[in-house]
Amino acid sequence: MSLLDQDGVRVTVHDAVATVTLTNAARRNAQTPALWHALAETGRRLTGDVRVAVLRAEGVSFSAGLDRRALTPEGIEGQLSLFDLAGAPESERDATIASYQEAFTWWRRPDLVSIAAVQGHAIGAGFQLALACDLRVCAEDAQFAMRETSLGLVPDLGGTHPLVGLVGYARALEICATGRAVHAAEAERLGLANLVVPADQLSAATDDLTAALLAAERGALIETKALLRAATHQDYDTQRAAERAAQGRRLRELAGLD
Known part of the structure; x- marks a missing residue:
């Protein structure tokens, strides 16, 4: 089923998988406000039936970042x-940037797992879009770079939090x-x-990972994702209590008591 096809973004849904494809290969999938609005609209349109969201890009580059125009x-x-x-005005600037950030936030929704399939360049906003996803499968030619500071800007599309979480403060800086x-x-x-493969195997490797995620029991996967995300900021005893509560819910559901 086609869900959206506009402004360099095409979205299809088949069974429990949403495939989001960046389609402006001629401009190396450079990003624009219109593209961000299309991605934000994608997140609003996805139903709770979707279990996996896969982000792909046509052409030689995943995304060369902000359209320099x-x-x-x-x-x-x-x-x-x-x-x-x-x-x-400051309030308008803040609201506008917040609307752009919506394109990058829904990929971490608790009810689905998102995968970015990255080939070629993932620069600036492209890097942040890959970071927005839960998992990243990369072709051997993939290159990430955060070029905002060279333009006198900062990464403002939600990328700083996952980057520090993945590589630590010093390396992120x-x-x-x-x-x-x-x-x-x-x-x-x-x-x-998460995985690096030859370029001609990127699609197949992403499909394999998608199939593995779909094979997991959905309720258990949702609870596990929530636990792992909470573990990044909760202390040990609080996390153990969260594990007990989550396991209690799973046991009750498996026993048919909920």
Whole structure:
């Protein structure tokens, strides 16, 4: 079933899997406010029947980051430029950036698992979009880079939290401050990539991971995801109590008592 096809984003849903594809290969899937609004709309349209969301991209690059036209006074026709945003009142700027962030937040929904299949460049906003997903399968030619500081900007699309969580503060600072490329092999060592495969196996490897996630009992997977996410900020005893409560719910459901 086709759910959406606009502004460089195509979304299809088959059984319990939503496939979100970036389709502007000619511009290396450079991101625009219109694309962010389409991705945010995707999150609003996905029903609770979806268990796995897979993010793919057409062409040689996953996403080369922000469309540089947005950094010019002329901007992109019909869309807000960063020059326009800079001149807006503070409350309007904040609300606008928050609306852009919506494109990056729903991938971490508690009721589904999201996978980014990354090939080629994932730069800036592209890096942050890959980080928005729970898991990342990468082709051997994948390259991540956070180039915002070289433009005088900061990563503002939700990427700083997962990046620090995955690689730690010092490494995250070094990656962001230098803007250097993190190639696939290093990404796997650092924990940015769950799996690295030859480029011609990226689709198959992503499909295999999707199938493995669908094979897990859904209630148990949802509870486990919630526990692991909570473990990043809860103390040991609080986490043990959360495990007990979650297991109690699972036992009752399996016994048909709920």
